[in-house]
Amino acid sequence: MEKLQAALDKARKTRTGEGSVPVRRQLQTRPQAIAPEVDALWQDLASFEVDPRLLVDHLVVTREAGEAATPFDILRTKTLLQMRQNGWKRLAITSPMPGAGKTTVACNLALGMGRQRDLRSMLFDLDLRDPSAHHFFETAPPYPIGDVLTGKVPFAAQGMRYGDNVAISTGHHPVADPTRLLLAEETAEVLDAIEAAYKPDLMIFDLPSVLVNDDTRAFLKNVDCALIVIRAEETRFGQFDTCEREVAEHTNVLGVVLNAYRYGENTAHKSWKGEKA
Template structure:
């Protein structure tokens, strides 16, 4: 990895107040980010112990908040200055990261995976150690793109040039399409995001079985719940209310 490669990426500086309004609470290390930071620590420890570098974040169905969790996790990791993280938007049917970030439209990471563009021309950099490859518009044939040899080669090239400590993939819901099952061949492990009072046990079981046949299932995070923890003076939980429509 060269510092020059990272510095060449287009920098953005999202407004923290607007991020918080979209349940993105981890950039400043506030009390609300504690559950995300705890999840970050557990994920890093488990991935390091197993020699894993690529993590997919998915959900059984739409509306579970997976994109919000993925972005919060990436921003939490970015506060560890010695760690370099890539967040790749692999939910090609319904991209949402640029909207969550209030970032200018234009980047299209799908073109990089198709082998028609370079990551440096379509990635955004937050600070010095977090790069995000997002999409401005949906992709017509995402499963075919994910399964292509060009996509695998593009990911290898990105890893070679940028040498991230961790690559996070925000992927499509498992029960909506076969996109995430196709992506599973390219990742070391997957984390399932379930929504309280929305996701059923049966849906989680189906996801776990399907994904376990293709990669390592790290676990299930229950999102969209909140309970008071008066002894700490703040609410504690992985969920922060309703997820945005795009998640």
């Protein structure tokens, strides 16, 4: 574990001189007043509830404040502050290889943001070959997310609302050719339209692992920054290093989440830039 930590620090230092990837566009850094018609759009989304015990079973622990939620809350706050400072709204979450816990992090971030009553967040499950976010919430939309990305179905008919201020768009069946969708300009236009209409403070995209296919590379042009999730004692440094280089070619690397790092009798679910949460 110490070797991985040292390698993370070394990799970060070697990239200090590299410039940031240009963002999609410059955004306002402060939340703007929301018009009544935007409130109506959010309220019109189909709402759903899920048994809190089922969320905990899936390690989604940020529905309420507490000891279990604290590491994710720290990540939420650091993420939000840094994104606001840079005028960013779109966050990708990925990993070098499957099994690191990226979807768990994405779901916890979304619900953690939901506890901030003045913020609206959206979570899109774009791991189209193996969608899983619907399992975490024990619910599925009436249409596949691919129908939204192609413009076949409006977001209003597919997106679902948890509470008053978290919108979730998930898939429930694998997509045969996801790279075609993720690379398409039509997808970029659809997301721009959703952002313009619903005016979310944060859009979170749960993307596939970088080293298993080219789906994430195809989509990163649509986000402002990315978090890379690695798993203690499983992710190899070479995998992380390659993943970070790939992501940094297409967007800004916001930070690194070290998942399942055990110290004492507790588990730190995440870290920031290689530091313990």
